[in-house]
Amino acid sequence: MDDVRPARRAESIPAALWAIALxxxxxxxxxxxxxxxxxxxxxxPALTVLLGWSATVLAFLGGVRWGLETREPSPRANRQLFxxxxxxxxxxxxxxRGRAPDTWIMAGFIGAFLIQWLFDHHTPDTPRRYxxxxxxxxxxxxxxxALALEKAMHA
Numbered sequence: 402m403d404d405v406r407p408a409r410r411a412e413s414i415p416a417a418l419w420a421i422a423l424x425x426x427x428x429x430x431x432x433x434x435x436x437x438x439x440x441x442x443x444x445x446p447a448l449t450v451l452l453g454w455s456a457t458v459l460a461f462l463g464g465v466r467w468g469l470e471t472r473e474p475s476p477r478a479n480r481q482l483f484x485x486x487x488x489x490x491x492x493x494x495x496x497x498r499g500r501a502p503d504t505w506i507m508a509g510f511i512g513a514f515l516i517q518w519l520f521d522h523h524t525p526d527t528p529r530r531y532x533x534x535x536x537x538x539x540x541x542x543x544x545x546x547a548l549a550l551e552k553a554m555h556a
Contacts, residue, residue, distance in 0.1 A: 414530045422534055426541040428454040433545035437552040451549055452498060455510040455542055456491040462517055462538060463487025469527055480524065487517050507550040514542045 428450060435447035467484035470476045494509040501509075518539040522532055 414533065418530075418534070422537060425458070426538065429458075429541040429545035433548045436549045448503065448549060448553075451545060452495060452503075452506060452510065455514075455546065456495040458538060458542060459491040459510065459513055459517065460488035462521070462535065463491075465531075466517075466521065466524065469524070469531070473526065483520055487513070504550060504553045507546045507553065511543050511546050511550070514539050514546075 432447045432451035432454065435443050436451060439447060463484045463486070466487070467481055470480045470484065490513045491510075494506060494513060497509070498506050518535060521527075521535040
């Protein structure tokens with residue numbers, strides 16, 4: 402039996418989807434900005450928000466990928482496994498806080514986001530809008546985490 406997969410479709414990104422994505426991105430620069438440049442009493446809570454939101458979004462991106470794969474007639478187990486591992490990685494990195502320096506935690510999230518981004522961009526049979534949305538989420542996360550990492554390394 403042939404492996405029949407839906408063809409990639411040319412799809413624009415609806416304005417409502419961009420609005421939702423931008424709202425979902427907002428905690429990254431806001432928390433990184435408060436951690437890096439805000440009042441000292443807000444630094445620790447801002448870092449907690451940044452790291453917690455990083456774990457949430459990383460797990461979310463894995464879930465999106467899982468959903469894209471499960472729509473296939475014959476879901477590929479390796480892609481589903483990697484998708485689930487994004488959530489596991491997010492939890493492991495977040496739970497390492499307090500056991501490892503915050504700089505390592507931030508670097509761990511940057512690495513995890515970049516790995517999932519590379520995986521996303523080598524995943525066939527996805528809607529054409531997905532890589533652009535994945536890039537927006539990953540960019541917001543990595544730039545914000547890098548800003549906070551810079552501050553943490555010089556604190």
